[in-house]
Amino acid sequence: NAGVTQTPKFRVLKTGQSMTLLCAQDMNHEYMYWYRQDPGMGLRLIHYSVGEGTTAKGEVPDGYNVSRLKKQNFLLGLESAAPSQTSVYFCASSRRLAAETYEQYFGPGTRLTVT
Amino acid sequence: AQSVSQHNHHVILSEAASLELGCNYSYGGTVNLFWYVQYPGQHLQLLLKYFSGDPLVKGIKGFEAEFIKSKFSFNLRKPSVQWSDTAEYFCAVNFYGGSQGNLIFGKGTKLSVKP
Numbered sequence: 001n002a003g004v005t006q007t008p009k010f011r012v013l014k015t016g017q018s019m020t021l022l023c024a025q026d027m028n029h030e031y032m033y034w035y036r037q038d039p040g041m042g043l044r045l046i047h048y049s050v051g052e053g054t055t056a057k058g059e060v061p062d063g064y065n066v067s068r069l070k071k072q073n074f075l076l077g078l079e080s081a082a083p084s085q086t087s088v089y090f091c092a093s094s095r096r097l098a099a100e101t102y103e104q105y106f107g108p109g110t111r112l113t114v115t
Numbered sequence: 116a117q118s119v120s121q122h123n124h125h126v127i128l129s130e131a132a133s134l135e136l137g138c139n140y141s142y143g144g145t146v147n148l149f150w151y152v153q154y155p156g157q158h159l160q161l162l163l164k165y166f167s168g169d170p171l172v173k174g175i176k177g178f179e180a181e182f183i184k185s186k187f188s189f190n191l192r193k194p195s196v197q198w199s200d201t202a203e204y205f206c207a208v209n210f211y212g213g214s215q216g217n218l219i220f221g222k223g224t225k226l227s228v229k230p
Binding site: 031033035040041042043044045048050056058090094096097098100101102103104106107108109 | 119124145147151157158159160161164166205207209211212214215216217218220221222223
Protein backbone atom coordinates (compact mmCIF):
# COMPACT_ATOMS: atom_id res chain seq x y z
CA ASN A 1 0.00 0.00 0.00
CA ALA A 2 1.26 3.45 -0.91
CA GLY A 3 -0.93 5.08 1.74
CA VAL A 4 -1.55 8.75 1.02
CA THR A 5 0.31 10.29 -1.91
CA GLN A 6 0.43 13.89 -3.08
CA THR A 7 1.29 15.38 -6.45
CA PRO A 8 3.33 17.50 -7.04
CA LYS A 9 5.94 17.63 -4.28
CA PHE A 10 7.06 21.18 -5.10
CA ARG A 11 5.62 23.99 -7.17
CA VAL A 12 6.35 27.63 -7.82
CA LEU A 13 3.54 29.80 -9.11
CA LYS A 14 3.27 33.42 -10.11
CA THR A 15 0.55 35.54 -8.54
CA GLY A 16 -2.72 35.00 -10.36
CA GLN A 17 -1.87 31.58 -11.78
CA SER A 18 -3.98 28.57 -11.04
CA MET A 19 -3.11 25.03 -10.12
CA THR A 20 -4.52 21.81 -8.71
CA LEU A 21 -2.97 19.64 -6.04
CA LEU A 22 -3.84 15.99 -6.17
CA CYS A 23 -4.19 13.72 -3.17
CA ALA A 24 -4.70 10.00 -3.59
CA GLN A 25 -5.21 7.25 -1.02
CA ASP A 26 -5.41 3.51 -1.47
CA MET A 27 -6.82 2.60 1.95
CA ASN A 28 -10.48 2.90 0.96
CA HIS A 29 -10.95 5.68 3.51
CA GLU A 30 -14.19 7.63 3.49
CA TYR A 31 -12.81 10.83 4.95
CA MET A 32 -10.18 13.08 3.40
CA TYR A 33 -8.74 16.42 4.47
CA TRP A 34 -6.57 19.24 3.21
CA TYR A 35 -4.41 21.21 5.67
CA ARG A 36 -1.91 23.98 5.25
CA GLN A 37 1.14 24.34 7.45
CA ASP A 38 2.74 27.71 8.07
CA PRO A 39 5.65 28.48 10.41
CA GLY A 40 4.46 29.01 13.96
CA MET A 41 0.85 28.24 13.04
CA GLY A 42 0.68 24.46 13.14
CA LEU A 43 -1.66 22.83 10.66
CA ARG A 44 -4.97 24.41 9.77
CA LEU A 45 -7.83 22.67 8.02
CA ILE A 46 -8.76 24.08 4.61
CA HIS A 47 -11.49 21.73 3.38
CA TYR A 48 -12.54 18.19 4.05
CA SER A 49 -14.73 15.48 2.58
CA VAL A 50 -16.79 12.81 4.31
CA GLY A 51 -17.35 10.80 1.16
CA GLU A 52 -17.34 10.74 -2.61
CA GLY A 53 -19.14 13.75 -4.01
CA THR A 54 -19.19 15.69 -0.73
CA THR A 55 -17.00 18.52 0.51
CA ALA A 56 -17.11 20.96 3.40
CA LYS A 57 -15.23 24.04 4.54
CA GLY A 58 -12.66 23.96 7.26
CA GLU A 59 -11.01 26.75 9.21
CA VAL A 60 -9.28 28.56 6.33
CA PRO A 61 -11.19 27.83 3.09
CA ASP A 62 -10.95 31.21 1.33
CA GLY A 63 -9.11 31.13 -1.98
CA TYR A 64 -9.37 27.36 -2.35
CA ASN A 65 -11.79 24.95 -3.95
CA VAL A 66 -11.94 21.19 -3.69
CA SER A 67 -13.53 18.24 -5.41
CA ARG A 68 -14.00 14.59 -4.52
CA LEU A 69 -15.24 12.94 -7.71
CA LYS A 70 -13.70 9.60 -6.82
CA LYS A 71 -13.43 8.10 -3.37
CA GLN A 72 -9.68 7.70 -3.59
CA ASN A 73 -8.89 11.22 -4.81
CA PHE A 74 -9.26 14.64 -3.24
CA LEU A 75 -8.25 17.66 -5.32
CA LEU A 76 -7.34 21.09 -3.98
CA GLY A 77 -7.54 23.98 -6.42
CA LEU A 78 -6.18 27.47 -6.34
CA GLU A 79 -7.96 29.55 -8.96
CA SER A 80 -5.85 32.70 -8.61
CA ALA A 81 -2.80 32.16 -6.45
CA ALA A 82 -1.68 34.82 -3.98
CA PRO A 83 1.60 35.12 -2.05
CA SER A 84 -0.38 34.46 1.16
CA GLN A 85 -0.97 30.95 -0.15
CA THR A 86 2.73 30.14 0.02
CA SER A 87 2.70 27.19 2.38
CA VAL A 88 3.17 23.47 2.76
CA TYR A 89 -0.02 21.59 1.99
CA PHE A 90 -0.78 18.25 3.60
CA CYS A 91 -3.49 15.85 2.66
CA ALA A 92 -4.82 13.25 5.07
CA SER A 93 -7.34 10.46 4.99
CA SER A 94 -9.11 8.58 7.74
CA ARG A 95 -11.68 5.96 8.51
CA ARG A 96 -14.08 5.92 11.38
CA LEU A 97 -12.91 3.40 13.94
CA ALA A 98 -15.95 3.85 16.21
CA ALA A 99 -18.47 6.57 16.94
CA GLU A 100 -16.62 9.90 16.85
CA THR A 101 -13.28 8.08 16.67
CA TYR A 102 -11.01 8.57 13.71
CA GLU A 103 -7.32 8.19 12.94
CA GLN A 104 -5.75 10.28 10.20
CA TYR A 105 -2.93 9.27 7.91
CA PHE A 106 -0.93 12.04 6.30
CA GLY A 107 0.67 12.43 2.91
CA PRO A 108 4.21 13.73 2.35
CA GLY A 109 3.17 17.29 1.60
CA THR A 110 3.40 19.74 -1.27
CA ARG A 111 5.57 22.82 -0.87
CA LEU A 112 4.00 25.69 -2.80
CA THR A 113 5.64 29.06 -3.34
CA VAL A 114 3.70 31.93 -4.89
CA THR A 115 5.83 34.84 -6.11
CA ALA B 116 -13.90 28.34 19.82
CA GLN B 117 -12.11 25.07 20.23
CA SER B 118 -8.37 25.46 20.49
CA VAL B 119 -5.19 23.61 21.36
CA SER B 120 -2.25 25.23 23.11
CA GLN B 121 1.32 24.07 23.19
CA HIS B 122 3.22 25.97 25.81
CA ASN B 123 6.72 25.85 24.46
CA HIS B 124 7.68 27.16 21.06
CA HIS B 125 11.28 25.89 21.14
CA VAL B 126 12.91 23.53 23.60
CA ILE B 127 16.63 22.87 23.66
CA LEU B 128 17.95 19.87 25.56
CA SER B 129 21.13 17.91 25.85
CA GLU B 130 21.16 14.21 25.05
CA ALA B 131 19.92 12.03 27.91
CA ALA B 132 17.86 14.85 29.40
CA SER B 133 14.20 14.20 30.15
CA LEU B 134 11.52 15.78 28.03
CA GLU B 135 8.04 17.02 28.80
CA LEU B 136 6.05 18.99 26.25
CA GLY B 137 2.81 20.56 27.34
CA CYS B 138 -0.50 20.44 25.51
CA ASN B 139 -3.82 21.83 26.68
CA TYR B 140 -7.14 22.03 24.92
CA SER B 141 -10.03 24.37 25.44
CA TYR B 142 -13.07 22.13 25.44
CA GLY B 143 -14.55 20.23 28.33
CA GLY B 144 -16.27 17.46 26.45
CA THR B 145 -15.07 14.17 25.06
CA VAL B 146 -11.97 14.24 22.91
CA ASN B 147 -9.52 12.05 21.07
CA LEU B 148 -5.91 13.12 21.48
CA PHE B 149 -2.84 12.74 19.32
CA TRP B 150 0.82 13.62 19.23
CA TYR B 151 2.53 13.85 15.86
CA VAL B 152 6.22 14.31 15.08
CA GLN B 153 7.66 15.98 12.00
CA TYR B 154 11.35 15.41 11.32
CA PRO B 155 13.06 18.06 9.21
CA GLY B 156 11.74 18.00 5.67
CA GLN B 157 9.40 15.11 6.31
CA HIS B 158 5.70 14.60 6.78
CA LEU B 159 3.81 14.05 10.00
CA GLN B 160 4.12 10.74 11.75
CA LEU B 161 1.83 9.59 14.52
CA LEU B 162 3.69 9.19 17.81
CA LEU B 163 0.78 8.12 19.95
CA LYS B 164 -2.95 8.50 20.42
CA TYR B 165 -5.56 8.39 23.14
CA PHE B 166 -9.13 7.36 22.47
CA SER B 167 -10.26 5.96 25.82
CA GLY B 168 -9.15 3.76 28.72
CA ASP B 169 -5.80 4.01 30.47
CA PRO B 170 -4.86 7.70 30.51
CA LEU B 171 -1.16 6.83 30.27
CA VAL B 172 -0.44 6.08 26.66
CA LYS B 173 2.76 4.62 25.28
CA GLY B 174 3.84 5.38 21.75
CA ILE B 175 6.70 4.73 19.42
CA LYS B 176 10.36 5.59 20.00
CA GLY B 177 9.98 5.56 23.80
CA PHE B 178 7.47 8.40 24.02
CA GLU B 179 4.49 8.41 26.32
CA ALA B 180 1.72 10.85 27.17
CA GLU B 181 -0.69 11.27 30.03
CA PHE B 182 -4.24 12.45 29.63
CA ILE B 183 -5.43 14.45 32.63
CA LYS B 184 -9.08 15.17 32.00
CA SER B 185 -9.46 17.59 34.90
CA LYS B 186 -6.68 19.74 33.50
CA PHE B 187 -7.63 19.33 29.81
CA SER B 188 -4.03 18.30 29.25
CA PHE B 189 -2.16 15.69 27.25
CA ASN B 190 1.53 16.17 27.93
CA LEU B 191 4.18 14.29 26.02
CA ARG B 192 7.14 12.78 27.87
CA LYS B 193 10.34 10.91 27.20
CA PRO B 194 12.76 9.94 29.97
CA SER B 195 15.94 10.33 27.94
CA VAL B 196 16.09 12.16 24.61
CA GLN B 197 18.47 11.41 21.77
CA TRP B 198 19.91 13.64 19.08
CA SER B 199 17.62 11.85 16.61
CA ASP B 200 14.58 13.21 18.47
CA THR B 201 15.30 16.65 17.04
CA ALA B 202 12.04 17.48 15.30
CA GLU B 203 8.84 19.47 15.61
CA TYR B 204 6.09 18.01 17.75
CA PHE B 205 2.41 18.71 17.29
CA CYS B 206 -0.44 18.02 19.64
CA ALA B 207 -3.79 17.52 17.93
CA VAL B 208 -7.31 17.10 19.24
CA ASN B 209 -10.45 15.69 17.71
CA PHE B 210 -13.42 17.17 19.53
CA TYR B 211 -16.56 15.07 19.73
CA GLY B 212 -19.73 16.56 18.34
CA GLY B 213 -19.93 16.03 14.60
CA SER B 214 -16.35 16.97 13.83
CA GLN B 215 -16.06 14.22 11.20
CA GLY B 216 -12.59 13.49 12.44
CA ASN B 217 -11.29 17.00 11.91
CA LEU B 218 -8.20 17.72 13.95
CA ILE B 219 -7.37 20.96 15.71
CA PHE B 220 -3.60 21.30 15.95
CA GLY B 221 -1.43 23.18 18.35
CA LYS B 222 1.18 25.47 16.88
CA GLY B 223 3.94 22.99 17.46
CA THR B 224 7.06 22.76 19.62
CA LYS B 225 10.47 22.56 18.05
CA LEU B 226 12.80 20.28 19.95
CA SER B 227 16.54 20.64 19.44
CA VAL B 228 18.71 18.01 21.09
CA LYS B 229 22.39 18.82 21.46
CA PRO B 230 24.75 15.87 21.10
